[in-house]
Amino acid sequence: MIKVGTCGFCEARSKYFRDFDAVEVQQTFYRILQEKTLERWRKEAPEGFTFSIKAFQGVTHPANSPTWRRSNVKPGKDVGLLRPTSDVLHFWRVTLKEAETLGARFILIQLPKSFRESDESFANAEKFFEMIDRGNFEIAVELRGWSEKGIKRFVREFDVIDVTDPLVRIPLHTGDVSYYRLHGRYENGRIIYSHSYSDEELQKARERVIGWNRGESFVFFNNSDMCKDAKRFKTLLAG
Known part of the structure; x- marks a missing residue:
């Protein structure tokens, strides 16, 4: 089974739930988010629809991250990077509650580049988990x-x-569920979100997702043309 979606609602929710x-x-x-907002989305979604939620940035991103400019919470100095601080653990509980309210299946922890491959990061992650x-x-x-060795x-x-993209x-875990995010193209280690996937790129992604599929795969587009490209990808899968 392969399910396709986007990172965020890329169109009106009523239409998104159909597409x-x-x-x-x-x-x-x-x-x-307010509990009533999440409850409404859960009620609007059709049976069999899958929600994944991205963990609040207080769990993953330090206070100097520019992403905090869009937040409705002021960060303390001990947020982010999976550090087992009271702030990080509090924001994890907030994320967990939101996932429960929404009826989500997945919680995505997206870590920034400042979460470096190091003994300190592993030690923090060990205590956090x-x-x-x-x-x-x-x-x-x-x-x-x-590195692939560190990820594994x-x-x-x-x-x-x-x-992974x-x-x-290829995904480096050993379970039956694969989770993909397609952000766009890459230049010198940077993600260029302003990108429309070519037919060849989507066909290559299709072949790999099908070939690597162990049971279930979830494919989320996160580029500038994510709505259009995700629909094209769904059509390719159906074909």
Whole structure:
């Protein structure tokens, strides 16, 4: 089974729920959402629809991250980078509550480049995952700038799903669920979100997602033309 969606609602929700099988909710990364908002989305979604939510940035991003400019919360100095601080653990509980309210299947932990491949990062992650309640959610982690060896160690030690771009590399976890994010193109280590995928790129992604599929795959587009490209990808899969 392969489900396709976008990172955030790329069109009116009523239409989105007709066009797609899943969504990765982005708002939960930037802001703490009202319970009634999440309850409404859950009620509007059709049966079998899959929600993934992006963990609040207080869990992952330090206070100097520019992403905080869009937040409705003022960060303390001890936020982010999976540090097992009271602030980070508090924001994880907030994320967990939102996931429960929404009826999500996944929580995505997207870590910034400042979460470097180091002994300190592994030590923080070890304490973080020991201390948190995972609920009944599958945890997907996107590590940026890490080696394949480091990613493989991380996802195995902490029993999480390795989030990758299928046009970049194969997932390194051993489970039956794959989680992909297609951000656009890459230049000198930077993501260029302003990108429309070519037919050849989408066909290559299709072949890899199908070829690597162990049971279930979730494919989320996060580029400037994500709505259009995700629909094209769905058509390719159907064909």
